[in-house]
Amino acid sequence: MEIAKKPLKVTVNGRPFELWIKPKTTLLQLLRNDLGLTGAKQSCMDNSCGACTVIVDQMAVKACSILALQVNGKDVTTVEGLASRDGKLHPLQQAFLEHHAFQCGFCTPGKLMSSKAMLDENPHPTEEDVRRDMEGNLCRCTGYNQYIEAIMEVAQKKEGPKW
């Protein structure tokens, strides 16, 4: 049975969109399938891994677990909107690059967005704060340390990688 589509107004990475969508469309489906922004990843589909994390207004949100209609009128930032348009990396991206803070890279967009939201709210967290805050972002490759170090470097503007 076809359910009527509903209108949605949303700003994504600074660009305004007006479209009609199925009410059951998740934010992640909207981004990946309707807008072609595949940076946010689909991995667990049950709100447990964080690979789909994007920022809605100021808050990190798991895009697989909310409906697209819930972001009506809001401002969404995805990993594609993190670097400046002239190709300059965000400090977090730069720190992730220098610290080898990723391997397969599949969960990386989610980690970048979670850590950005965290640092926007609390620019100088302790390492414990960061580890607690990043609990929602699973990673199987890195064992976490190199990206925690990358985030801490941005947070503290401390010295570069150890090796």
Added chain:
Amino acid sequence: MVEYSVVGKPLPRVDGLAKLTGQAKYTTDLTLPNMVYGKLLRSPLPHAKIVSIDTSQAEKLPGVEAVITGKDTFGIRYAFVDTPNFPGEERPLAEDKVRFVGEGVAAVAAADPDIAEDALDLIEVEYDPLPAVFDPEEAMKDGAPQVHGEIARTTSCAWEDWGVARKGHSYTPVNNVAGRVLLSYGDIEKGFSEAEYIREDRFWSPATAHMAMEPHTIVASYDPFSGKLDVWLNHMAYEIKRYWLSKTLGIPNEKIRVHQTYVGGAFGGKAVIFDYEVVAGFLSRKIGRPVKIELTREEVFSSCRNSIRFDTTVKTGVKKDGTIVAQHVKVIVDAGAYKGSSSVAMYLSHAFSDACFDRRNVRHEGIAVYTNKNFGFAKRGHGAPQNRFAVDSQVDMICEDLGLDPVEFILKNLRKKGDVLPNGDKLLSYGLPKCVELVAGAIGWKEKRGKQRDRNRGVGIGVNGMFSGSGYWPFACAAIVRLNHNGTVTLMEGDVEFGQGPDTTYSQIAAEELGLPLEDVILVAGDSELCPLNYSNFLSGGMFVGGGAVYNAAHDLRVKILKVASEILKAKPDDLEMRNRSVFVKSKPEKPVTFGEILRYNIQKHLGDPLIGLGYKKAVPEIEFYPSLSRGTGRFTDAYGLAAATAEVEVDKETGRVKVLKICIADDCGYEINPAGIHGQMVSQAVMGMGDALLEEVIDEGGRVLNPNLVDYEIPRAFDIPEIVILNGSDPDPNGPFGGKEAGECARAAVIPAIANAIYDAVGVRIHRVPITPEKVLNALRSKEKEGKK
């Protein structure tokens, strides 16, 4: 020591910009024009006859393009082990019966995933349930339900296709036996008769999930006019997927192209061919449209491979001073419904470990048994984590009994550099003794071992060895390095980037050999149509074999460039130096000739020759096809990666909860081409090993996986990570590129016993079954208390 400018440096990864900006394309990100979505209907029963399948309602659903069942794919067989004696028995869709919960029964292709899902609901399958068996020891008994009848030979087996002159034959498993291995050397009876102390212990390792972050996905696109199949998929070496797609679909190998994508993690779990991949190719050919199949997490847990369930009994005989004189290992593998890689894992559980201790007289026997459960495959160390947990736990017990120190015991029994193993492998590089000393020092072994029980704290140690590629045919790689007009080079090699870092390290190798900065290497990788032979990316052959081929190709180009430069500069090649896209006479660095000028000169003077370097490498040159799995004879590998780990834990006696305080790993990877990358591999293995030791188990009941998702299957998270110390115990291998060899798999297996042994040191309880959950610790503490009172 030669000073290098590109290798040995922690340079940023070349896949970094793509992965950090969301531009990296994984198979799950792909959408092709006119693409449809496939899904598989999977069995809800562990063992049942299929009486009938009615697909008529599903076919009528608007948007459904095709519905197929085992009737359509009848007779298609495949398997990782497909030998004359043990022909492949896996199939894309069940035919007469289902053998495990999650086995594919039917598949649909539809305009969108929702319609495909709805269509599955409309397929009616009538099952006639059969008695099922879930325990390997039960399954071996007379009268147990038989998982397989005759395994009929429907085609030539892989070995025949690859040139082994032995005909395959059908066979019928007896008492559900899926495979056996027996490896022995020395005289085991004599060894035990000379022993002054003997003990026998039994240990269990469960199935654990690889849990790569990208769920298994394929996009298959068949073009009926050219007869060509294009695929984008989760894989670890395209040759193996291409061979099996060709074989199962009857499409010539050269008409199948595996395209480059990034792969979101693998850990061994994406190497083999899967049901949904054959089904996607089959559906795409049937309807002439691209088909995408993306598995759910539940499907990945219950229908793809997990690690292999080992039940290991170790009997070891030692002298009073701790010298090992005999070891008899008996393995029972609960293979599941199909044999998967169970025989290989049983063999490897011996072969990897044989580089660790000189045990003098050894017998290693294994039996794999069919049950009505999901089946297994390699996971990061393939048999080594299971074996090292058992063997190194027992080392700890022997030392306790004889009043010996485990670190001294291990050092006493390690092999030595230059040793020739009983199968003929020679240890040309061997950093394990150094690794053991490094991790013992870093954890504070002498000050802490046995001295912290008052605080419920303890330390433990484990070791491991690992191949750098094997004699598995056609374990070889080739690479091409092309000189470009502006003096940059283009490197073409087949390895796929699933996180382990070949894109970066191979580029570093080529850059170093040609005196170029890293950014001057343009990479074309992981595409079966553009890249030459590639078979290195499992059994940890990446660096040694794949990287070796790249080194050889870059060296070939170097020699060619120098030859031309010597003509231009009128100097001997030996007097020339190569730097910054140019060559100069060592004594006249102010007068260089650029790579661009060299290329132009060569094209003009030498019949248009564009200067291309070629390189190749075979993992074990002496082996024609396979070492003998059943007898353990024949060379296994050319270089062993080695690792040692120590751990410190604190146990809460009230709750049984184990807190890992510190993990130290020292690794011998020969040479750290990219130290930051190696560091990442080691931290990764520390954390994965900690998950294995304390948390991870795919739990099943009645053949059904009870925790098929990332909530109920727990892995370590950011806050659980202890202090981790990574140390470099490398001993450069004379045959590795710049000395490099295996790095990505070895250490995980050393971490598991290190933690188990640390728990014993802390509170005096020995847990024989990982994961070591609070419940198991608490029960063991209570039993110990009761015994104490008696």
